[in-house]
Amino acid sequence: MRITLSFAVTADGYLDDCSSKRLVISTPEDWAAVHRLRNEHDALLVGAETLRRDNPSLRGMATKVSLTRSGELAPDMRVFTSEEARCILFSPIELPHLASVAEVIVCREPITARYIVTELERRGVRRLMVEGGAQVLRMFLNEGMADTVRMARNPNLKLGAEGGFAHFLFEAPAGTPCTHEELGGMEVTTWQLKPDTTTEDLIYLRQAIEMSRNCTPSATSYCVGAVIRTADGRIFTGYTHETSPTHHAEQEALLKALAAAADLRGATIYASMEPCSTRKSEPKSCTQLILEHGLSRVVFACYEPDCFVCCQGAATLRAHHVDVRVYTELADEVLHINRHLR
Numbered sequence: 001m002r003i004t005l006s007f008a009v010t011a012d013g014y015l016d017d018c019s020s021k022r023l024v025i026s027t028p029e030d031w032a033a034v035h036r037l038r039n040e041h042d043a044l045l046v047g048a049e050t051l052r053r054d055n056p057s058l059r060g061m062a063t064k065v066s067l068t069r070s071g072e073l074a075p076d077m078r079v080f081t082s083e084e085a086r087c088i089l090f091s092p093i094e095l096p097h098l099a100s101v102a103e104v105i106v107c108r109e110p111i112t113a114r115y116i117v118t119e120l121e122r123r124g125v126r127r128l129m130v131e132g133g134a135q136v137l138r139m140f141l142n143e144g145m146a147d148t149v150r151m152a153r154n155p156n157l158k159l160g161a162e163g164g165f166a167h168f169l170f171e172a173p174a175g176t177p178c179t180h181e182e183l184g185g186m187e188v189t190t191w192q193l194k195p196d197t198t199t200e201d202l203i204y205l206r207q208a209i210e211m212s213r214n215c216t217p218s219a220t221s222y223c224v225g226a227v228i229r230t231a232d233g234r235i236f237t238g239y240t241h242e243t244s245p246t247h248h249a250e251q252e253a254l255l256k257a258l259a260a261a262a263d264l265r266g267a268t269i270y271a272s273m274e275p276c277s278t279r280k281s282e283p284k285s286c287t288q289l290i291l292e293h294g295l296s297r298v299v300f301a302c303y304e305p306d307c308f309v310c311c312q313g314a315a316t317l318r319a320h321h322v323d324v325r326v327y328t329e330l331a332d333e334v335l336h337i338n339r340h341l342r
Contacts, residue, residue, distance in 0.1 A: 001117055001120065001121050001125060001126060001127065001128055001325070001326060002126070002127050002128075002147050002148070002196065002198075003117065003127075003128045003129075003130065003140065003145055003146050003147050003148070004037065004041065004127075004128070004129045004130070004146075004147065004148040004149075004150065005129075005130045005131075005132075005137055005140055005141070005146045005148070005149045005150065006034060006037060006129060006130070006131055006149075006150040006152075007131060007132050007137060007150075007151060007152070007168070008025040008026045008030065008151075008152040008153070008154065008186070009025065009151060009152070009153050009154070009168060009169065010023075010025060010153075010154055010157045010158055010159050010165075011153065011154060011155045011156065011157055011158040012158050012159060012160065012167075013153075013167050013168060013169035014159045014165040014166065014167055014168075015132060015133060015134050015165060015166045015167070015168045023159075023165065025152075025154050025157060026152060026154070026186060027154070027183065027184035027185050027186050028184060029183040029184030029185075029186070030152050030183045030184060030186040030188065033183055033188070034152075035060075037129065037150070038060065038061060038129055039060065040127065041061075041127040041128060041129040042061075042062045042063060042125055042126055042127050042128075043061065043062065043063035043064070043065055043120060043125045043127070043128045043129070044058055044061045044063070044064055044065065044128075044129050044130075044131065045065040045066065045067075045116070045128060045129070045130045045131070045136070046058070046065075046066055046130075046131050046132060046133075046136075047066065047067065047132060047133045047135065047136045048066050048067060048068035048069075048070070048072070048073060049133055050066075050131075050132065050133055051066055051073060051077060051079055052072065052073070055077055055078050055079075056078060056079060057078040057079060057082035057083070058079050058082075058085075059082055059083055061085060062085060062086065063085065063086045063087075063088060063120075063123075063125055064079055064085055064086070064087045064088070065087075065088045065089075065090075065116070065120065065128075066079070066087075066088075066089055066090070067089065067090040067091065067111050067116065067136070068089060068090075068091050068095075069091070069092060069093075069111075071091055071093055071095045071097075071098075073089070073095075073098060075097060075098055075100065075101045080098075080101035080102060081101070086103070087101060087102035087103065088102060088103045088105060088120070088123070089102045089103070089104045089105065090105050090107055090111050090115075090116055090119070091104055091105070091106060091107070091111075092106070092107055092108060092109075092110075092111065093106065094106055105119055112139065112143060113139050113140040113143040113145040114143055114145060114315065114318040114319060115315065117145055117318075118314050118315050118318065121303070121314070121326045121328060122303050124328050125328075126327075126328060126329065130146075132168075133166065134166035134167075134168040135166075137168060138168075141170070144321065144323075145318075146193055146194075147192070147193055147194045147196070148190060148191065148192055148193065149170055149172065149190070149191045149193060150188065150189075150190045150191075151169075151170050151188070151189050151190075152183070152186045152187070152188045153186065153187045153188075153189070154185070154186055154187075155185070155187055156185060170191075172191040172193065176191050176192065176193060177191070177192045178190060178191040178192070194323070197325070198327075201270070201299045201325055201327065202327060202330075204227045204229060204268075204270040204299070205227075205270045205272070205299055205300070205301055205327055205330060206330070207225075207227050207237070207270070208224075208225040208226050208227045208237075208249075208270045208271055208272045208301075209225055209272045209301060209330065209333060209334060209337070210225065211225025211226065211227065211237055211238070211239045211249070211272075212224050212225035212239055212240070212249065212272045212273075212334070212337055213225070213337060214239045214242070215239050215240045215241060215249075216241065217338075217340040218240075218241070218340075219340075219341070220308075221240055221241070221248075222240065222273055222304070222338050222341065223239070223240055223272075223337050223338050224239065224240045224248060224249040224250075224271060224272050224273045225237070225238070225239045225240075225249050225271070225272045226238050226239070226249035226250045226252065226253040226269060226270065226271045226272070227253065227269070227270040227271075228253045228254065228256075228257050228262075228264070228267055228268070228269050228270075228295075229267060229268050229269075229270070230257070230262050230263060230264065230266075230267045231263065231265070231266040231267055232263070234257070234260070234262050236253045236254075236256040236257040236260070236262065237253055237256070238250070238251070238252025238253035238254075238255070238256060239252060240252075243255075246281040246282055247282075248275075248276060248279075248282075248286050249271060249272070250269060250271055250275050250286040250289065250290065251282070251286060251289060253269065254269075254289055254290075254293060258293075264293040264294055264295055265293075265294040265295075265296070266294070266295075266296045267293075267294075267295045267296065267297075268295065268296070268297035268298070268299060269290060269295050269297070269298055269299070270299045270300070271286075271298070271299070271300045271301075272300065272301050272302065272330075272334045272337075273300060273301070273302045273303075273304055273334055273338075274300050274302065274303045274304040274311055274313045274314055274326075275287045275290060275298060275300070275313040275317070276304065276309075276311060276313060277309075277311050277312040277313040277316050278309045278311070278312075279309075285313075286313070287312075287313045287316050287317060290317065290322070291316075291317070291320050291322070295322070296322060296323060297322065297323045297324075297325070298314075298317050298322055298323070298324050298325070299324075299325045299326075299327070300314075300324075300325075300326055300327075301326070301327050301328070301330035301331050301333070301334050302328070302330070302331035302334035302335060303326070303328075303331070305335075305341075307341055314326065
């Protein structure tokens with residue numbers, strides 16, 4: 001998933017997310033640019049406080065997302081009633097009064113950006129735009145779950161420390177690529193925190209899917225292919241049960257890399273399916289092996305269905321700061337290869 005954070009601030013860095021009345025920061029030209037950017041994403045996330053204060057419709061989005069700790073949202077709010085669109089709410093508690101207007105995902109642990117992204121990917125979301133408020137933006141940034149940050153600053157609007165607004169200014173690490181533009185008096189800066197590796201990822205991911213076709217279908221395991229690309233460009237491949245009836249694809253590729261004395265720190269592994277997080281046939285799961293050998297990126301096409309276990313590979317890897325990319329547009333092909341388990 002590619003994730004964009006977008007927000008507007010006053011000249012002194014205040015956001016409109018803590019006041020009982022709406023503060024208009026953006027100019028019409030900037031708002032038009034924001035709506036064009038929304039159209040490039042298939043899901044939009046805003047905090048519950050924004051829903052309560054502004055009652056926005058968020059029209060035009062295929063998926064509308066929010067998170068609420070209190071559950072104090074009404075089913076007749078415009079975000080739920082303005083059009084036929086999927087609404088998803090993350091909450092630590094059950095919300096039966098909203099069950100008819102939204103899919104409520106109950107998270108018993110503290111809600112994190114990693115959890116939100118993983119669950120949205122499971123539901124096919126490929127590009128997510130996050131518009132705040134300040135706590136939500138900080139959560140995504142602190143967890144490293146942002147690829148692009150767009151900050152629009154109004155140099156003609158200054159609040160000082162009064163007004164009950166939240167202060168939020170973003171500072172990217174030195175050397176981060178960025179662009180600047182002026183839109184109707186707004187100073188817009190866009191930072192690329194992480195490069196867009198989609199083209200390269202899809203090449204190697206399709207190679208991994210082709211590797212999976214070499215597997216002999218089994219009633220006890222998925223047909224999976226894997227490709228490892230080391231930081232210095234070396235390539236190692238594997239598929240399920242290639243050399244052993246207990247080896248998974250990622251394990252086969254890792255063993256080849258280790259036999260060749262390859263440095264796996266900073267490497268990327270491409271797998272047709274989510275790396276396993278629990279297994280009985282080997283002492284360590286593929287997720288554990290990936291972490292143990294220091295790979296920095298994991299790219300896969302399909303989340304593992306809940307057939308044998310409830311896999312938590314992506315969530316575990318993200319919790320250990322591994323960059324996980326999922327291209328769900330290839331998931332149907334992976335599931336077709338594994339149709340023997342349906």
